[in-house]
Amino acid sequence: MSKISASKKIHSIxxxxxxxxxxxxxxxxxxxxxxxxxxxxxxxxxxALDQIRLEPKVLRNVENRILKKKFLDIxxxxxxxxxxMGMCNLTWADADQMLANESIVNNIPTCVSMASxxxxxxxxxxxxxxSWLQLYNFQENFVMELLKRAEQTGYKxxxxxxxxxxxxxxxxxxKNGFTVPFKIxxxxxxxxxxxxxxxxxxxFNGIPKPMNYETSKNGNKFIRTESRGATDWDTLKRxxxxxxxxxxxxxxMSPEDAIKIxxxxxxxxxxxxxxxxxxDSATAAIEALPIIRNALGKDFPMLFDSGIxxxxxxxxxxxxxxxxxxxxxxLMYGIGADGAKGLRRILDIIxxxxxxxxxxxxxxDINDITSEIxxxxxxxxxxx
Numbered sequence: 001m002s003k004i005s006a007s008k009k010i011h012s013i014x015x016x017x018x019x020x021x022x023x024x025x026x027x028x029x030x031x032x033x034x035x036x037x038x039x040x041x042x043x044x045x046x047x048a049l050d051q052i053r054l055e056p057k058v059l060r061n062v063e064n065r066i067l068k069k070k071f072l073d074i075x076x077x078x079x080x081x082x083x084x085m086g087m088c089n090l091t092w093a094d095a096d097q098m099l100a101n102e103s104i105v106n107n108i109p110t111c112v113s114m115a116s117x118x119x120x121x122x123x124x125x126x127x128x129x130x131s132w133l134q135l136y137n138f139q140e141n142f143v144m145e146l147l148k149r150a151e152q153t154g155y156k157x158x159x160x161x162x163x164x165x166x167x168x169x170x171x172x173x174x175k176n177g178f179t180v181p182f183k184i185x186x187x188x189x190x191x192x193x194x195x196x197x198x199x200x201x202x203x204f205n206g207i208p209k210p211m212n213y214e215t216s217k218n219g220n221k222f223i224r225t226e227s228r229g230a231t232d233w234d235t236l237k238r239x240x241x242x243x244x245x246x247x248x249x250x251x252x253m254s255p256e257d258a259i260k261i262x263x264x265x266x267x268x269x270x271x272x273x274x275x276x277x278x279x280d281s282a283t284a285a286i287e288a289l290p291i292i293r294n295a296l297g298k299d300f301p302m303l304f305d306s307g308i309x310x311x312x313x314x315x316x317x318x319x320x321x322x323x324x325x326x327x328x329x330x331l332m333y334g335i336g337a338d339g340a341k342g343l344r345r346i347l348d349i350i351x352x353x354x355x356x357x358x359x360x361x362x363x364x365d366i367n368d369i370t371s372e373i374x375x376x377x378x379x380x381x382x383x384x
Contacts, residue, residue: 005338006019006023006337006338006342007334007338007341007342007344007345010334010337010338010345010346010349011349012310012349013309013310013330013333015337016330016333016336016337016345016346017033017333017337019333019336019337019338019342020032020091020332020333020334020335020336020337021033021336023195023197023198023336023337023338024091024092024195024198024336025188025191025192025194025199026176026191027178027188027191027192028090028091028198028336029336030172030173030176030178031172031173031176032090032091032332032333032336033172033329034277035275035276035277036169036274036276036278036279036280037169037171039172039276040276041273041279041282041284042275042276042277042307043276044276044284044307045273045275045276045284045286045306045307046307046309046313047284048284048285048286048307049284049286049307049308049309049313049316049317052320052374053374053375054312054315054316054319054357054360054361054375055361055373055374055375055376056360056361056362057360057362057363058362060362062358062359062360062362062364065355065358065359065363065364065365065366066364066365066366067079067351067354067355067358067366068366069323069324071268071301071323071324072157072246072267072268072301074109074156074157075107076107076109077106077107078107078108078351078354079314079324079325079354079366080108080308080324080325080326080327080350080354081103081108081109081110081111081132081324081325081326082099082103082108082109082111082326082331083111083275083305083326083327083328084112084113084114084116084134084161084250085111085113085328085331085332086113086115086116086210087115087116087117087208087210088113088117088332088335089117089118089208090117090208091332091335091336092198092201092335092336092339093201093202093205094205095117096117096118096123096126097118097126098335098340098343099331099343100126100131101340102343102344102347103130103131104128104130106347106351107130109130109131109132110127110130110131110132111131111134111159112124112131112132112133112134112212113134114134114135114136114143114210114212115136115212115222116210116211116212117211119212119215120146120150120155121149121153121215122211124153124154124155131155132156132157132158132159132248133146133147133150133155133158133159134158134160134161134250135147135158135159136161136164137160137161137162137164137165137231137235137236137239138230139220140231140235140238141218141220142216142218142220143239144238144242145216145217145220147239147242147243150245151243151244151245155245156245156246157245157246157247158239158246158247159250159270160239160247160248160249160250161251161274162231162236162250162251162252163250163251163252163253163273163274164251164274164278165231167278168277168278168279168280170277176188176191182207233260233264236249236261236264236266240264240265240266246268247265247266247267247268248267248269248270248303249261249266249268249269250269250270250272250303251270251272251273251274251278252270252271252272253271253272253273253282253285253292254288254292255288255291255294255295255296258271258292258296262296262300267301268300268302268303268323269292269296269300269301269302269303270303270304270305270326271285271288271289271292271303271304271305271306272303272304272305272306272326273285273288273306274306275305275306275307275328275329276306276307284306284307285304285306285307286304286306286316286317286320289302289304289317289320289321289322290321290371292321293320293321293322301323301324302321302323302324303323303324304317304320304321304322304325304326305326305328308325308326308327308328308330309330310330310349310350310353311349311350311351311352311353311354311356311357312353312354312357313325314350314354315357315361315369315373316374318366318369319369319370319371319373319374320371320374321371327350330346330350331346333346334347361373
C-alpha cells in the first residue's frame with residue numbers, strides 16, 4: 001500500500017499547522033508559530049476576525065465569480081499576496097523557491113524580507129518580477145543600499161516596516177536558544193536528530209543565511225537584537241525621497257499615525273500588528289482597520305495582515321476597509337507540513353473558501369465587496 005502524501009491530510013490551516021509541528025524541529029516551528037510576550041495576541045487576531053459575522057444573501061446568480069484585484073495599478077489574479085517573512089528557508093529548504101513558483105502560478109506578489117534567505121535580485125528573477133522589497137527602519141545606510149539595488153533590479157514596490165523600533169521579548173525563541181547566526185548546543189542537536197528529514201534536507205541544501213546581508217557590498221551584518229529605536233519621521237522622509245517607486249508603510253495601528261504617513265507621501269499603508277509578534281498588549285489588527293479606513297477616507301490604498309487564516313477572513317478584511325490582504329503563517333504551515341505540495345494545498349483551500357464565501361454573500365466580483373455584507377450589528381460605527 002502506497003504512503004499517503006502529507007498534503008492529502010490537509011483539510012484546514014490547523015491540519016497543516018499540526019503536521020508542520022511534527023515534521024519541523026521545535027526550534028524552527030516555534031520561530032514560525034511564536035508570538036511576543038504572553039503570546040495571546042496571535043490568537044486574539046484570529047478570534048477577532050472570526051467574531052465578525054457575514055450576512056448570507058440568497059437567490060442571486062453567483063455561478064461565475066471573479067477574484068482578480070488591482071492594487072497600486074497592478075492587476076493580480078487574487079486579492080491576497082505573500083507577506084514578507086525573514087529566513088523562510090528555515091521552515092523547509094527552498095521555501096523561497098516554492099513561494100516564488102506560487103507567486104507566478106497565481107499572479108500575486110511575494111514580499112522579499114530584508115532578512116530573506118534569498119537575495120532580492122534572485123527573488124526578482126524567481127518570481128519573474130512579481131516580488132516587492134520589504135525593509136526594516138534601521139541600519140539606514142543598508143536600507144539605502146538595498147533601495148538602490150532594488151531600483152537597479154527592476155523593483156516597483158517597497159515596503160517599510162515601522163513597528164519594530166524595539167524587538168519585544170519572544171519567550172519561545174529564548175527558551176529554545178534561537179539565535180542568528182545559530183549557536184548549536186546539545187539541546188539543539190537533539191532537536192535536529194529527532195527530525196532527520198528536515199535536518200538532512202537542510203544540510204544538503206546549506207544552512208540558510210540572510211542573503212541580502214551576505215551580498216551587501218558595504219559589509220553590513222545581520223544582528224537580530226540590534227536596536228532600531230532611533231528612527232523617526234525624518235527616517236521615513238529620507239526613504240521616501242530616495243525611493244521613486246511605490247512605497248508602502250507597514251505596521252500601522254493608529255489613525256493619527258496613518259494620517260501623518262499619508263501626508264508624508266506614502267503610496268499605501270498596511271494595517272498590521274506584526275501578526276502578534278511585537279506589542280503583546282496591542283489591539284487586534286482587524287479592530288484597527290475600519291478606524292484607520294474612516295480616518296484616511298475611502299480612496300487611499302490600504303493593505304491588511306495579522307490573523308488571516310482562510311478565505312472568509314480575506315472577505316472580512318476587504319469588507320472592513322482593506323484593498324488588498326497579505327498572508328504569512330498559513331504559508332509556512334503548508335511548507336512545513338509537506339513542502340511545495342503543502343503550500344499548494346493551503347493556497348487551494350484559501351482560494352476555494354474565498355470564492356465560495358464571495359458567492360454565499362451574494363456577490364460575483366471581489367471588487368464589489370463593501371461593509372454591506374457584514375451582519376448589521378457589526379457595522380454601527382463604520383462610516384465609509
